[in-house]
Amino acid sequence: MNLVVYLAAGLFGLSALVLFRRPRRAVRDPLTVSTCVAVVLGALVFVCSAPLTLAAVNRLTGVPNFGAPLTYCMICAYSCSLLILLIHWRGGPPERVRRLVLRSIAAYVPLVAAIVVLFALGDARSERLADFDTYYANTPCLREMIVLYLVGHSAATLTMCVLCVKWSREVTGLLRAGLRLIMAGSALAVVGFQLTKCTAVAARWCGHDLDVLSTVVAPPLASLGGLLCSVGYVLPRLLPPLLAHARCLRDYRRLGPLWSRVRLVSTAPKPPSAWWQLPQARLRWREVSIHDALLSLAPYFDDRVRERALAAARDRGRTAHEARIAAEAAMLADAARRAAAREEPLPAPSGYRLHATEVSGTGGLVELAQAVAPAPAFPATRRDPRTRGNGEDLPWPSP
Structure with a gap:
């Protein structure tokens, strides 16, 4: 599991570095900044969710399971960044874009604060690196914390799917291809992460054990979905300049006989x-x-x-x-x-x-x-x- 999530995080980070290769120009473009923030947060989510990272965070802080709320907060921040990215990608009047961005932030900041408060109120003395969701599914306060982060992430991914379906009907070319990749990645995240996690947690509520869905099935599917989304973000921004470089290189070589x-x-x-x-x-x-x-x-x-x-x-x-x-x-x-x-x-x-x-x-x-x-x-x-x-x-x- 560690290898899978670290590999996904590395590919996310590589995408961000490619997009942010010209910092002075990139910081002036809200779309580039929002894309890089979303990709970096996605990479941090995968890094934080790895059992090796969770163990290191718990050891450094001296708080058992401190890595769990940290990961949940990262997931919520990542969900918010996805919505902000789509808002900037869709564009429109600056005032409308700014208003929608502030609404997204206003929706997820209280969610992050609630996760921190609920973890502080809950009793999570036993360290769980791979099955925290299901192990504490019936623990007061921690149960609500788990439900909150799942609802927050599900809302963001479902919203992305709906927006991508609507928008892909209005655009063509690379933008449509990118939207379809994001839509496929979001659908895989819904089915492979949220649905499996929710099923495993609900099974615990009913007295059954389906932890394998949360610990074995969910991580690789979530990684694949995240990678598809990452390619969807980067493709419309990165492929056109790459094609332009290829055309220039081709013409440069074809001018060789004349030169x-x-x-x-x-x-x-x-x-x-x-x-x-x-x-x-x-x-x-x-x-x-x-x-x-x-x-x-x-x-x-x-x-x-x-x-x-x-x-x-x-x-x-x-x-x-x-x-x-x-x-x-x-x-x-x-x-x-x-x-x-x-x-x-x-x-x-x-x-x-x-x-x-x-x-x-x-x-x-x-x-x-x-x-x-x-x-x-x-x-x-x-x-x-x-x-x-x-x-x-x-x-x-x-x-």
Whole structure:
């Protein structure tokens, strides 16, 4: 049991660290803060409920079973944080959000205070690390304390299920997937934790022994339900930036052939080569460097090379856009070769604007890079002195 709950707590904590990776920015976002608080409290619930932790808390405080009310208070705080998270997630006018948050806090603070008072009034002299709920199910004050925390947690999870069902009908995409995961985790918590705990406690009230439901069945199901909820919280917040990083890394690599072609003429300053640099920063630097190189190569652009490549691409059945990109790649290859050979620029520069410089984003550069890729970097060709500089003896990428 200790391994299961500690593993669940570790995964919860890892989720919080990922979400709170930029503290200065995160503290300004109520949704991020409420998500991290909910995840951290969920991790603390699992840590506090482990028998090993309960024994350590009881030993440190010198109070038998002190870990039980501590765990119950954590469960109530976690339940309240779930409701606050959903309130922030749903959004709305700030005054309405603030009012609902205060109502949630006002409902659970007295519940936590009542748990502490009832434990102080009850008689829990015998230390119970795994079966406190069922062992003291008939003890005055402790019985009411157990019922209170079960009712408080059940109310929060049932409310979450209802809200997630209603809200999932109004949204799509990752938000709907996250809500369904939270709904599944909450349903599993209701069936696997509350129902089993309540059944075991009720059995004690009736004189029967179903402690196995509380000590063996409930912990792993509660851990699984909590993990599903944690994934549901994190998925809509974490997956979009991860996908954005993946797209930037893909475009960065796809621009490699074009960058290897023009890097010798780029004068853009190099950034610090830190391995932890985000893909967006690397992609942005490569885009700026390539545009700088294209500007430097403009005096070498030869319209005759481009027109020959354009005609060849059209003869091969390419579309107008594909033929244009192939022709631009051929003209760029010729310009890069002559610039690398330190030849003089053309006496009458082309003035032609590449498609990649007319569109925003990385798409135009990626298209040009893919057209440049098949050609060797600087092909060695036999040149006719009579046609030197007119581009007639220069190969271009296959369209």
